[in-house]
Amino acid sequence: MPPRPPRERRRRFRGTLFVTTHEQHASYTVAVTRMPGSRDSGPAFVMVHGLGVSSRYFRPVAIRLAERGSVFLVDLPGYGSAPDPRQPVSLDDHADALAAFLRETRLTEVVLVGHSMGSQVIATLAQNHPDLAGRMVLMAPTVEPERRSVRRAVSGLLHDTFREPPAVTWIAFTDYLLRTGPRYLLAQIPVVLDDALETRLGGVPGQLLLMRGSRDVLCSSGWVAHLAEVSGAPTVEVPGPHVVMYTDPDAVAEAIARHAVGGED
Numbered sequence: 225m226p227p228r229p230p231r232e233r234r235r236r237f238r239g240t241l242f243v244t245t246h247e248q249h250a251s252y253t254v255a256v257t258r259m260p261g262s263r264d265s266g267p268a269f270v271m272v273h274g275l276g277v278s279s280r281y282f283r284p285v286a287i288r289l290a291e292r293g294s295v296f297l298v299d300l301p302g303y304g305s306a307p308d309p310r311q312p313v314s315l316d317d318h319a320d321a322l323a324a325f326l327r328e329t330r331l332t333e334v335v336l337v338g339h340s341m342g343s344q345v346i347a348t349l350a351q352n353h354p355d356l357a358g359r360m361v362l363m364a365p366t367v368e369p370e371r372r373s374v375r376r377a378v379s380g381l382l383h384d385t386f387r388e389p390p391a392v393t394w395i396a397f398t399d400y401l402l403r404t405g406p407r408y409l410l411a412q413i414p415v416v417l418d419d420a421l422e423t424r425l426g427g428v429p430g431q432l433l434l435m436r437g438s439r440d441v442l443c444s445s446g447w448v449a450h451l452a453e454v455s456g457a458p459t460v461e462v463p464g465p466h467v468v469m470y471t472d473p474d475a476v477a478e479a480i481a482r483h484a485v486g487g488e489d
Contacts, residue, residue, distance in 0.1 A: 266293030274340030278304025288477035357430030432457035437468030
């Protein structure tokens, strides 16, 4: 008998249909959200979320990018609607699961977009799987050295909450408590804080773009400038807080699409 197709969950956001499936890749299950009706031609935008949250906060920018190519929103193992793996999961593990998804789906013209912790996952993937490193966007990359403690990280998150719109706060709150869950979230914090992104980017293959919001309290302009210096990557700053792809999806989509075709950033 042929294998059963993955079970789908269908939801609409601002009139656009999003279809989510659970898929086994490597030793882990990821949740992948696709947008039926998006362009079959052009780049494949693969978007990876930050710590504790899911890919839901990418939806506004995903709608814009669907006009330029196909869009895939990935919930990493244990996050969002992806089931808890019930074991420790490192950045390498997350990167391996993402790499397995890319290989098995055989996407071409891939543009990897990582937000916050997602930037660390993408950089890890590029380092461990250089054949998959193409165009990459590191948005609000974490964590700068001065914030690599639980106290400083939590303080920054609380400070950022007052700069985000209520919709983003609600997504984060429900993801932290109900979808990812406190136990897994707490286990993942050291994974993020113990990583020195700046040591990875100097030798990472592929073409990078660094992006931040102008009012981002978790990712300073000085930190992004340092990453640009060690990586040689261009930078772009968009008005907004940490979750800038939700607050200004038009500007973020335009910058990502321009980078996807090799335009000046």
